[in-house]
Amino acid sequence: MKDVDPITLATIWHSFQSTCREMRHVVERTAQSYLMAHLKDLSTGIWLPDGSTVAVPVGLPCQYMGNRFGIQAIMKKFENDIAPGDVFLVNDPYEGHNTHLPDWGFYRPIFCEEELMFFTMVRGHQMDTGGSYPGGYFPNAYDIHAEGLRIPPLKVVAAGQDRTDLLEFIWANVRWPEAVKIDNYSMMAALKFSDDRITDMVRQFGRDTVKAGIAQMIARSEKAVRGEIATIPDGTYSGESATDDDGTELDKPVWVRLDLTVKGDELILDFSRSDPQTKGFINNVYAATYATSVTAVLIHFSPALADFHNEGSMRPITVLAPEGLVVNAKYPATVGAAPVAVGTQILEAVMEAMGKAVPMRSMAAWGKHRGCYTFALDSRSGKPYVRTTFDYDGSVGAVWGHDGPTGPCVLPTMAQVTRGNVEEAEIRFPWRILKTEIIPDLMGAGKWRGGCGIDWRAINEGGAGRIATGSSDGDVMLGKGAGGGYSVPPSRTFIQRDGKSMRIKPHRLVELQTGDVYIKLSSGGGGVGDPRERPVEAVLKDVRNGVVSLGVAQGVYGVAINSDTMEVDLAQTAKLRAAPPVKECDIAIDEELLSARVL
């Protein structure tokens, strides 16, 4: 193998990273979809033809971290029929190893001096993917076919020529074809961009140097990650997490269970004890489980490595998930909600196990995603509208060393989504928003506490319609804290009509009337570490800020504060903190008062 000096190596490495970021810039500048252009529901990356990961700095983990399988599928199918200028399109979970149908992946083989050296990919959430319901998020689809159009590896551009017959067939099978077409060309333009950037770079350094550089990149990342794993005591650590139900078989939790074994500098993630695949739309195929769980492991390693993960980081990690389980679903299982459920549960199971293995990098669970889809009439325009938003979500969990911030949310996206503005929402939708504010006490306590729970309320000033709580979760099954930190408290959804509150569970579809007040009380994140070790000043600050009540300060954190003077009673505090730990105190939502209550 050719030797590469460290400066050339760093230059090549950074060039791959910035090419990935710039591919995303191209899509953000040229796509019309809100999800892709603004919410970053979009991933880019660079792989070797054997599926090895070269660079993956940007994206949603489940869209690209398991992409080796997708590339291997393309290589197998098109073995001798891959040429410069080709573009492949894939969205099928079963033949293309994708997570769910709306995430379409475009792939381009990159040739340098006639040698196939790389694949680049852009994968993004499309406005529609066909199927029985718009948006591909329907809990009661009969099978994968009802969820949308399945696209196995398909050559849509041959040597620079669009195969318009195929593309038009695809667009004819989705809603809003003009819009989807713009987005597809935007993604293909980003691939063309990557081709130019990468071939330029290879021309500058030479193929052998670049290959040697990649080998070194992978070797260095592998060494660093193995070094991290080697510091973990050998043994088996377990974690588990469940979703409230699968959306079809109601009120029956579905479990993801993990046994994580550390052996020297290797990690084995064994999901064999997880529940069987379900009728509802929460199943993950193996590639999705692989992507999500590997990402969940990597975020526990040194943040200094964050920008440098590649194939080498993944090599020491093995993911076992027998076929037929909710973590390795067989055709024709439905997968619509896979990124959120059981994607979240896979992440939480890994976080729990890794937290036991590496306490100094432990992370608590986050408040669950609280998504709702509203379909109703905007009586101002007389037109129907669809509303989806992240505004109702609670907040992230704590990590060792830091409280969780209030506001960031949605674990499977690693908090890459943004919340909207009230002033924009009120113009766009016929709802007057009454409140978007912190709910005191509705988070997991800890030495580092979770971000706060959020109280979101609005009144429907538009016409009648329906609300689907399709991607909500966390009313019953609670995410865990870490290292003695408290769990994520439960969340609740209500409709207030004629002065009465009706509770709405996750994964349901309900009728909506004019004048209804919709209330989402969404929990914050879990805590890390024993709350009685939280610095007294931090507890006092939380009480002054009204995010922790005096009762919780005393009962959970062991800090006695005089409510008149707002001063800490040090003697009493010392006594409280010296006493044996109390049983974990439960926070629940009072369905009369619609606020958090200590049980």
Added chain:
Amino acid sequence: MKQLTIDVGGTFTDCLCLDEAGVLHRFKASTTPSEPTKGVFAAIGKAAAFFNQTAPAFLAQVERIVHGTTLGTNALITRNGAKVGMITTQGFRDVIEMRRGIKNLHGSIFDQFVEPYEPIVPRYLRLPVEERIRYTGDIVTPLNEDQVRQAALQLVKEGCDAIAICFLSAYINSAHEKRAKEIVSVAAPGVYITTSHEILPVWREFERFSTTVISAYIGPIISHYLNELVRQLSLNQFTGSLMLMQANALVQTPEHCSERAVNLLDSGPAAAPSGALAVLPDRGQANVLSTDMGGTSFDICVLKNGIIPTTSENWVGEDRVAIKMVDLITLGAGGGSIAWIDSLGLLRVGPQSAGADPGPAAYGKASHATVTDANLVLGYVPSDYFLGGEMTVDVERSRQAIKKIGDHLNMSVEDAALAIWTTVNANMSNAIHEMCTKKGHDIRSFTMVAGGGACGAHAAGIARRLSIPEVVVPRVAALMSAFGMYNLDLGLEFARSWFQDRNKVRLDDLQALFNEMRTEAEKEFGKLGADISQLSYAPTVEMRYTGQFTDLEVELPGMEITDLTIDKLVQDFHKLHKQHFTYNLPWLGVEFLTFRLRVSVPRQSMQRLHVAEGGASRHIAHKAVRRVLFADGARETPVYDWDSLAPGDSISGPAVVVDRTTSVLVPEDFDCSVDPSTSLVLRLSSEASAISRRTSKKEFA
């Protein structure tokens, strides 16, 4: 009469004086952070001494001072502002804390171990009051005036120096904020007050509230400083006009800026692009890459067709600032940037900087290897003429510091120094390329203007990487911002958010809205004694396709609103959309979001610049021959004295050109010529550019 520009940076206070003969004189003093007026007067004192005058005698002959200061930026970034309280709409007191859900603003998704964002106003100082206005401007809940009074009293009791009043929908109906301000001024006399409709009358509450709170946070410091400066200037016989340089590259009076302190963020650095344009007076609507590399950072601005881009999508540190600011990208790369080895064994440079204190290893205080140390070892910056010999540097310390880096990489000191130089160039080039990809520019058609004291040693390296054909290093490179301040308009920006469907909007209402802004402008300019008939108006509309999410700001053909002008506006929107995003959707309707009016007094066009020379005579232009290190080995290289170069001179690489403020490297594959204003123009020599042309021309999207 003379004109002055004064740029107070973090380390140095730069002063440029344009004398009666049209010659520019450069002066530099140290910044005095605890009492910034001291540094300003030190610089003025140096200028006065140069003209053999006392400061008052000198100032009496100055008709205009344009002043930029990083005081506001520094207070914000170092969290050294006022104690701010907030009075806000009940039910929405956590808007600024939730920060639209952003967790890790700058870093990788694989890094979840980040400190939580601390809002400027802690929750206990964010006090909710009953009031609510609908998006239409209708009042749903009247203002509870008693609660406002109580809130103000409580905030005073808590010791707040400033209060920000931030209500929902105040952009469309400011009645509640206005009334609340009256109540607060009575209940809390002497407290600095900001209201969201005055600071940024534009919809989207997070952005508006955040900006309003920041203005309150830096307001007391800024207004105290400006009062003091005005007082001392007038004590020193200054009777001319003092103008402050704002983030949007317009200048305004101290009175105006005291009330809108947030406008002074980036005051200073944001002038560099104006300077870059002024350096190229004959280029008209040139495509210019403005760069400014100082001790800690590298600012980039891309000017397509000679237009200075502004944006409201700004973050200063961790805080959102939604006023219009010059669109600068800042990278942690400067002369003081520290070289280090990361956990993968790779060389990294920056973003940590040794700054000016302790500074590079060569300064003798610390032992970090910095970019400046590398340049000293390589000979790109002469060790025997550092800052014109005003400062002695110890190259041996530089070598020792770099040796430590070299040992990790198995490299000699020289190779490691070259590696540091290459790496920082790569960082800067990548940032430029990424910015251009974001905006859709092809950088190979741009002229690079290399500003900042540190850029001269790197400009050619960056240009070579990016295939930029031409680099101009201005004679005033080291004082780029102060220079740019000569090239700014006096102006004001107005905005009104008003959500309207193109097909439903009443033109009379629109006309009334623009007339209202115009009347306000005339009133404001009238106060300054400006000739109203000379005002130039630039009305624009922020608009988008109905139901879509991408806003564009489009110019209105004029101040008259008719069906014709609105149709033209919509046509232009389709065109601009295609330009920006590569596609348009002409079958969709359009929505108007925010109406803006920029009013300015056009500046006098700048004459060609003449920089005072150092007094050296022509025959010693060729100072010396030094051993300088390049990628292919050491070379005996001539060193030229910039002061002695004359327009029309040309130099072929390799060469180093020095003066007392900066040092410029001309590599072997570059030619250098001296332009009429004695700026250096570096071009890839014809042979080298033939090679770079061979790399195929690329088009995308």
